[in-house]
Amino acid sequence: MSTLVYMKMLERTPEKYDRGMRLLTLGRIDRIKREIASTWVGPGQDVLEIGCGTGTLAALMTARGARVVGIDISEAMLAIAGRNAPEAELIRMTASEIDALGEDRFDRIVATLSLGELSEDELDFVLRASSVLLKAGGKLVVADEAPAPTWGKRLFARLVRWPAAALTFVLTRNTTHALKRFEERLGRAGFRVVCRRDYLFGTLALFVMEKV
Numbered sequence: 001m002s003t004l005v006y007m008k009m010l011e012r013t014p015e016k017y018d019r020g021m022r023l024l025t026l027g028r029i030d031r032i033k034r035e036i037a038s039t040w041v042g043p044g045q046d047v048l049e050i051g052c053g054t055g056t057l058a059a060l061m062t063a064r065g066a067r068v069v070g071i072d073i074s075e076a077m078l079a080i081a082g083r084n085a086p087e088a089e090l091i092r093m094t095a096s097e098i099d100a101l102g103e104d105r106f107d108r109i110v111a112t113l114s115l116g117e118l119s120e121d122e123l124d125f126v127l128r129a130s131s132v133l134l135k136a137g138g139k140l141v142v143a144d145e146a147p148a149p150t151w152g153k154r155l156f157a158r159l160v161r162w163p164a165a166a167l168t169f170v171l172t173r174n175t176t177h178a179l180k181r182f183e184e185r186l187g188r189a190g191f192r193v194v195c196r197r198d199y200l201f202g203t204l205a206l207f208v209m210e211k212v
Ligand SMILES: C[S@@+](CC[C@H](N)C(=O)[O-])C[C@H]1O[C@@H](n2cnc3c(N)ncnc32)[C@H](O)[C@@H]1O
Pocket: 007, 011, 021, 029, 050, 051, 052, 053, 054, 056, 071, 072, 073, 074, 077, 093, 094, 095, 096, 111, 112, 113, 114, 117, 118
Protein backbone atom coordinates (compact mmCIF):
# COMPACT_ATOMS: atom_id res chain seq x y z
CA MET A 1 0.00 0.00 0.00
CA SER A 2 1.32 3.45 -0.85
CA THR A 3 2.35 6.23 1.50
CA LEU A 4 -0.42 8.48 0.32
CA VAL A 5 -3.33 6.09 0.78
CA TYR A 6 -1.97 4.76 4.04
CA MET A 7 -1.53 8.28 5.49
CA LYS A 8 -5.13 9.25 4.69
CA MET A 9 -6.45 6.00 6.18
CA LEU A 10 -4.40 6.54 9.33
CA GLU A 11 -5.87 10.01 9.74
CA ARG A 12 -9.30 8.41 9.77
CA THR A 13 -8.19 6.15 12.65
CA PRO A 14 -6.21 8.63 14.79
CA GLU A 15 -5.58 6.12 17.58
CA LYS A 16 -3.42 4.07 15.13
CA TYR A 17 -1.92 7.10 13.42
CA ASP A 18 1.45 7.39 15.20
CA ARG A 19 2.35 3.70 14.97
CA GLY A 20 1.41 3.70 11.30
CA MET A 21 3.39 6.83 10.43
CA ARG A 22 6.45 5.46 12.21
CA LEU A 23 6.29 2.28 10.15
CA LEU A 24 5.57 4.15 6.95
CA THR A 25 8.50 6.54 7.24
CA LEU A 26 10.84 3.88 8.68
CA GLY A 27 11.15 5.98 11.80
CA ARG A 28 12.20 9.12 9.87
CA ILE A 29 9.25 11.21 11.01
CA ASP A 30 10.12 10.61 14.69
CA ARG A 31 13.74 11.54 13.98
CA ILE A 32 12.67 14.72 12.17
CA LYS A 33 10.34 15.73 15.01
CA ARG A 34 13.12 15.19 17.56
CA GLU A 35 15.47 17.29 15.41
CA ILE A 36 12.90 20.09 15.12
CA ALA A 37 12.32 20.15 18.88
CA SER A 38 15.99 19.96 19.85
CA THR A 39 17.62 22.08 17.10
CA TRP A 40 15.05 24.54 15.80
CA VAL A 41 12.87 25.24 18.87
CA GLY A 42 14.12 26.63 22.18
CA PRO A 43 12.93 27.26 25.73
CA GLY A 44 10.61 30.24 26.14
CA GLN A 45 9.79 30.48 22.43
CA ASP A 46 6.25 30.98 21.17
CA VAL A 47 5.51 28.26 18.61
CA LEU A 48 2.55 27.72 16.31
CA GLU A 49 2.13 24.18 14.99
CA ILE A 50 -0.09 23.87 11.91
CA GLY A 51 -1.88 20.50 11.58
CA CYS A 52 -0.60 19.24 14.94
CA GLY A 53 -2.32 15.85 14.57
CA THR A 54 -1.92 13.69 17.68
CA GLY A 55 0.41 16.20 19.35
CA THR A 56 3.65 14.19 19.33
CA LEU A 57 5.74 17.13 18.13
CA ALA A 58 3.83 19.56 20.38
CA ALA A 59 4.75 17.33 23.35
CA LEU A 60 8.46 17.37 22.44
CA MET A 61 8.39 21.16 22.03
CA THR A 62 6.59 21.84 25.33
CA ALA A 63 9.10 19.48 27.03
CA ARG A 64 11.83 21.80 25.62
CA GLY A 65 10.12 24.69 27.40
CA ALA A 66 8.39 26.27 24.39
CA ARG A 67 4.89 27.73 24.59
CA VAL A 68 2.98 25.86 21.89
CA VAL A 69 -0.29 26.65 20.12
CA GLY A 70 -1.38 23.68 17.99
CA ILE A 71 -4.14 23.96 15.42
CA ASP A 72 -5.82 21.15 13.51
CA ILE A 73 -8.99 20.69 11.53
CA SER A 74 -9.73 17.28 13.09
CA GLU A 75 -11.55 16.99 16.40
CA ALA A 76 -10.45 13.34 16.76
CA MET A 77 -6.75 14.19 16.28
CA LEU A 78 -7.04 17.07 18.77
CA ALA A 79 -8.64 14.78 21.38
CA ILE A 80 -5.50 12.60 21.30
CA ALA A 81 -3.22 15.65 21.16
CA GLY A 82 -4.86 16.87 24.37
CA ARG A 83 -3.65 13.70 26.11
CA ASN A 84 -0.18 13.64 24.49
CA ALA A 85 0.61 17.34 24.90
CA PRO A 86 -1.43 18.62 27.86
CA GLU A 87 0.68 21.78 28.14
CA ALA A 88 -0.02 22.92 24.59
CA GLU A 89 -2.92 25.21 23.73
CA LEU A 90 -4.94 23.30 21.13
CA ILE A 91 -7.43 24.96 18.81
CA ARG A 92 -9.74 23.40 16.25
CA MET A 93 -9.19 25.61 13.24
CA THR A 94 -8.39 25.22 9.55
CA ALA A 95 -5.01 26.38 8.34
CA SER A 96 -6.74 29.00 6.19
CA GLU A 97 -7.89 30.79 9.36
CA ILE A 98 -4.47 31.24 10.98
CA ASP A 99 -4.40 34.95 10.10
CA ALA A 100 -6.89 35.36 12.99
CA LEU A 101 -4.08 34.46 15.43
CA GLY A 102 -2.47 37.92 15.24
CA GLU A 103 0.75 39.53 14.01
CA ASP A 104 4.39 39.29 15.13
CA ARG A 105 3.32 36.67 17.65
CA PHE A 106 5.43 33.53 17.09
CA ASP A 107 9.16 32.77 17.13
CA ARG A 108 8.58 29.54 15.21
CA ILE A 109 5.85 28.16 12.97
CA VAL A 110 6.17 24.40 12.41
CA ALA A 111 4.26 21.99 10.20
CA THR A 112 5.02 18.29 9.66
CA LEU A 113 3.17 16.35 6.95
CA SER A 114 0.31 18.86 6.99
CA LEU A 115 1.05 21.56 4.37
CA GLY A 116 1.03 18.86 1.68
CA GLU A 117 -2.64 18.30 2.43
CA LEU A 118 -3.58 21.86 1.52
CA SER A 119 -4.71 23.10 -1.89
CA GLU A 120 -2.19 25.29 -3.73
CA ASP A 121 -4.27 28.41 -2.88
CA GLU A 122 -4.41 27.41 0.80
CA LEU A 123 -0.67 26.76 0.82
CA ASP A 124 0.04 30.21 -0.64
CA PHE A 125 -2.30 31.76 1.92
CA VAL A 126 -0.67 29.90 4.83
CA LEU A 127 2.83 30.96 3.74
CA ARG A 128 1.80 34.63 3.46
CA ALA A 129 -0.05 34.49 6.79
CA SER A 130 2.98 32.80 8.42
CA SER A 131 5.16 35.69 7.35
CA VAL A 132 2.80 38.08 9.18
CA LEU A 133 2.49 35.83 12.26
CA LEU A 134 6.24 35.41 12.73
CA LYS A 135 8.23 37.88 14.82
CA ALA A 136 11.31 39.48 13.24
CA GLY A 137 14.00 36.79 13.08
CA GLY A 138 11.37 34.05 13.39
CA LYS A 139 11.60 30.80 11.45
CA LEU A 140 9.19 28.61 9.53
CA VAL A 141 10.05 24.89 9.88
CA VAL A 142 8.35 22.44 7.53
CA ALA A 143 8.78 18.69 7.03
CA ASP A 144 6.75 17.21 4.21
CA GLU A 145 6.63 15.14 1.09
CA ALA A 146 8.74 16.81 -1.58
CA PRO A 147 9.27 16.23 -5.28
CA ALA A 148 12.27 13.91 -5.57
CA PRO A 149 15.43 15.88 -6.46
CA THR A 150 16.75 13.90 -9.42
CA TRP A 151 15.25 12.67 -12.69
CA GLY A 152 15.42 8.96 -11.74
CA LYS A 153 13.95 9.48 -8.29
CA ARG A 154 11.22 11.75 -9.75
CA LEU A 155 10.21 9.07 -12.23
CA PHE A 156 10.07 6.44 -9.48
CA ALA A 157 8.01 8.74 -7.24
CA ARG A 158 5.64 9.52 -10.12
CA LEU A 159 5.06 5.86 -10.92
CA VAL A 160 4.26 5.18 -7.28
CA ARG A 161 2.32 8.38 -6.58
CA TRP A 162 -0.10 8.53 -9.48
CA PRO A 163 -2.00 5.28 -8.78
CA ALA A 164 -1.80 6.07 -5.08
CA ALA A 165 -3.39 9.50 -5.55
CA ALA A 166 -6.19 8.00 -7.64
CA LEU A 167 -6.86 5.25 -5.10
CA THR A 168 -6.79 7.74 -2.23
CA PHE A 169 -9.35 9.89 -3.98
CA VAL A 170 -11.65 6.89 -4.61
CA LEU A 171 -11.39 5.77 -0.98
CA THR A 172 -11.50 9.11 0.79
CA ARG A 173 -12.58 11.81 -1.73
CA ASN A 174 -9.41 13.49 -0.62
CA THR A 175 -5.75 13.54 -1.53
CA THR A 176 -2.37 14.91 -0.52
CA HIS A 177 0.36 16.37 -2.69
CA ALA A 178 4.10 16.70 -2.51
CA LEU A 179 4.91 20.39 -1.96
CA LYS A 180 4.96 21.69 -5.53
CA ARG A 181 7.33 24.52 -6.49
CA PHE A 182 7.74 25.04 -2.75
CA GLU A 183 10.85 27.20 -2.89
CA GLU A 184 9.26 29.45 -5.54
CA ARG A 185 6.13 29.83 -3.35
CA LEU A 186 8.32 30.59 -0.33
CA GLY A 187 10.07 33.33 -2.28
CA ARG A 188 6.74 34.93 -3.20
CA ALA A 189 5.66 34.83 0.46
CA GLY A 190 8.90 36.53 1.55
CA PHE A 191 10.88 33.54 2.87
CA ARG A 192 14.24 32.05 1.98
CA VAL A 193 15.44 28.54 2.80
CA VAL A 194 18.31 28.48 5.30
CA CYS A 195 18.51 24.70 5.70
CA ARG A 196 17.19 21.67 3.79
CA ARG A 197 17.65 18.01 4.77
CA ASP A 198 16.45 15.15 2.58
CA TYR A 199 15.16 11.77 3.76
CA LEU A 200 13.88 8.64 1.98
CA PHE A 201 15.55 9.36 -1.38
CA GLY A 202 14.59 13.02 -1.20
CA THR A 203 10.85 12.32 -1.14
CA LEU A 204 10.60 13.60 2.45
CA ALA A 205 12.37 16.84 3.32
CA LEU A 206 12.90 19.17 6.27
CA PHE A 207 13.00 22.87 5.29
CA VAL A 208 13.90 25.73 7.61
CA MET A 209 13.05 29.21 6.36
CA GLU A 210 13.48 32.75 7.54
CA LYS A 211 11.83 35.97 6.44
CA VAL A 212 13.86 37.84 3.84
C1 LIG B 1 -0.60 13.57 8.00
S1 LIG B 1 -1.24 14.37 9.41
C2 LIG B 1 0.22 15.01 10.22
C3 LIG B 1 0.00 15.23 11.68
C4 LIG B 1 1.23 15.67 12.45
N1 LIG B 1 1.66 16.98 12.04
C5 LIG B 1 2.33 14.65 12.32
O1 LIG B 1 3.36 14.93 11.67
O2 LIG B 1 2.19 13.54 12.87
C6 LIG B 1 -1.94 15.85 8.75
C7 LIG B 1 -2.70 16.64 9.79
O3 LIG B 1 -3.10 17.87 9.18
C8 LIG B 1 -4.46 18.11 9.54
N2 LIG B 1 -5.04 18.96 8.50
C9 LIG B 1 -5.32 18.62 7.22
N3 LIG B 1 -5.83 19.66 6.55
C10 LIG B 1 -5.86 20.69 7.44
C11 LIG B 1 -6.28 22.04 7.36
N4 LIG B 1 -6.78 22.55 6.23
N5 LIG B 1 -6.19 22.82 8.45
C12 LIG B 1 -5.67 22.31 9.62
N6 LIG B 1 -5.27 21.03 9.76
C13 LIG B 1 -5.36 20.24 8.68
C14 LIG B 1 -5.09 16.72 9.63
O4 LIG B 1 -6.26 16.74 10.42
C15 LIG B 1 -3.96 15.92 10.27
O5 LIG B 1 -4.01 15.97 11.68
